[in-house]
Structure formats: C-alpha cells, structure tokens
Amino acid sequence: MRFGGTPALSGVDLEVAAGERLAVVGASGAGKSTLLGVLNGSVRPDVGEVRVLGADPAALRGRDLRRLRARTGTIHQGLELPGALRVVHNVNAGRLGSWSVARAAWSLVRPQGTAEVHDVLDRVGLGDRMYERTDRLSGGQRQRIALARLLLQRPELVLADEPASALDPALADLALGLLGELATARGGVLLACLHDPALALRHCDRVVGLADGRVVLDAPARTLTVPALEEFYGVTR
Numbered sequence: 059m060r061f062g063g064t065p066a067l068s069g070v071d072l073e074v075a076a077g078e079r080l081a082v083v084g085a086s087g088a089g090k091s092t093l094l095g096v097l098n099g100s101v102r103p104d105v106g107e108v109r110v111l112g113a114d115p116a117a118l119r120g121r122d123l124r125r126l127r128a129r130t131g132t133i134h135q136g137l138e139l140p141g142a143l144r145v146v147h148n149v150n151a152g153r154l155g156s157w158s159v160a161r162a163a164w165s166l167v168r169p170q171g172t173a174e175v176h177d178v179l180d181r182v183g184l185g186d187r188m189y190e191r192t193d194r195l196s197g198g199q200r201q202r203i204a205l206a207r208l209l210l211q212r213p214e215l216v217l218a219d220e221p222a223s224a225l226d227p228a229l230a231d232l233a234l235g236l237l238g239e240l241a242t243a244r245g246g247v248l249l250a251c252l253h254d255p256a257l258a259l260r261h262c263d264r265v266v267g268l269a270d271g272r273v274v275l276d277a278p279a280r281t282l283t284v285p286a287l288e289e290f291y292g293v294t295r
C-alpha cells in the first residue's frame with residue numbers, strides 16, 4: 059500500500075487465527091493504522107490479497123459489505139465520536155447496523171435499548187454519563203465511550219488503534235481486558251496497535267512489529283520481555 063511515493067505497507071504476509079489477541083507495535087509511521095484500515099476496508103490496498111472473516115472487504119458491496127462491517131469493530135485513533143451527540147447515541151451507534159433505518163432514526167429522538175447502553179457504560183465506569191454531551195468528556199472518557207460502543211456491537215473482529223493511549227494504567231488494563239474478552243469470547247480476534255510494551259505483553263498472545271511498513275517481528279508474547287520490546291522500538295525508530 060502506497061500513499062503517493064511513500065510505501066505504508068509492503069510485503070506484509072500475516073495470518074491471524076480465531077481466538078488470537080494480537081498486538082501490533084512499531085514506531086510512529088510504521089504502518090500500523092494502515093494495516094487496520096486495510097482490514098476494516100477503509101483503506102483499499104494497491105496490490106495483494108486480504109481475507110477478513112473469509113471475505114475480501116474491498117470486493118464486497120451493499121448488504122454483504124454491511125454484514126462484514128457489523129462483524130468488525132474498530133476503535134479509531136481519533137475515536138470518531140460526534141461531539142455534539144449525547145453519549146447514549148454514540149454508544150448506540152455500535153448496533154445501528156443491526157437496526158432498521160426507522161428504528162435508528164427514532165432512536166435519535168428517543169434513545170432505544172437504554173438498559174443495555176447503561177450496562178456497557180457501567181462496565182467502563184461511565185454509567186452516570188449516559189445523557190451528557192460527548193464533547194464535555196475528557197479524552198480518556200471518550201476513549202471508554204468508544205470501547206462501550208464496541209461492547210454493545212459485539213464484533214468478532216476487534217481492531218483497536220491505540221485504545222488506551224489516554225487512560226491511566228488501571229483503566230488501560232481494564233480496557234484491554236474487556237477488548238480481549240469481547241473478541242475471544244466467541245472465537246474472534248483482537249488486533250490492537252499498542253505503544254506500551256508491558257500492556258501488549260500482559261494482554262496479547264502474539265506480537266507483530268512493523269518497521270517502515272514491513273513485518274520485522276512476529277513472536278508469541280510469552281517469548282518476549284518488556285526490555286526486548288523497548289529495544290525493538292530503539293532499533294526500528
């Protein structure tokens with residue numbers, strides 16, 4: 059995958075099995091977000107083959123594409139939560155794919171399924187913020203709203219781009235624990251871009267390291283240490 063003259067991913071050959079929790083690590087600009095984009099279909103690779111839950115996201119259209127999207131959940135680096143909406147609407151956005159257009163539209167007037175929304179917000183420690191405007195919340199709180207949205211969506215493939223970057227250590231552990239459970243409970247996959255080596259090793263089974271768009275590390279987490287990952291960052295930066 060190239061953006062203009064810059065190769066963002068090149069020669070990447072990866073197979074991720076059901077039930078795996080994969081940490082993607084690498085210096086800024088290494089290609090991590092591009093890899094997630096290729097997997098959720100928002101980035102269309104120039105060459106190569108991608109299979110996500112058995113399908114090529116770039117080749118799907120209409121209902122098939124919507125179905126694959128409902129099975130894939132992404133926490134974007136920029137979170138993509140409209141700030142003027144109340145928290146309940148942003149969390150409910152996780153299941154719009156499974157609602158009729160009429161129900162989704164009506165929910166903007168009278169929020170639907172508020173008991174479930176409250177339940178997932180409670181799990182991320184924000185049960186009392188359901189009706190607040192999203193842009194009144196802190197960066198870490200918004201990161202947990204994005205997590206709650208995914209908990210409601212219950213995707214099989216969870217793509218998380220720095221999902222804990224604004225969280226304190228205890229909340230970061232909570233977030234990664236919930237994401238791992240969410241993905242693997244029904245035999246899915248967690249693929250998380252993480253800059254914190256300790257967090258990656260505590261919550262993932264496998265670590266893939268990118269440098270200049272190439273896979274330069276692919277190892278079981280149990281064979282790695284925090285100093286080894288810190289050294290990886292040192293030599294690939």
Ligand SMILES: Nc1ncnc2c1ncn2[C@@H]1O[C@H](COP(=O)(O)OP(=O)(O)OP(=O)(O)O)[C@@H](O)[C@H]1O
Nearest residue numbers: 061064065066084085086087088089090091092093
């Ligand atoms: N939309 C885009 N247009 C042009 N270049 C892009 C675009 N997205 C990414 N790139 C380039 O592709 C390369 C990989 O970027 P990517 O965002 O995937 O890195 P990253 O590893 O996620 O970095 P970070 O840790 O900073 O988020 C970089 O050189 C970047 O400048």
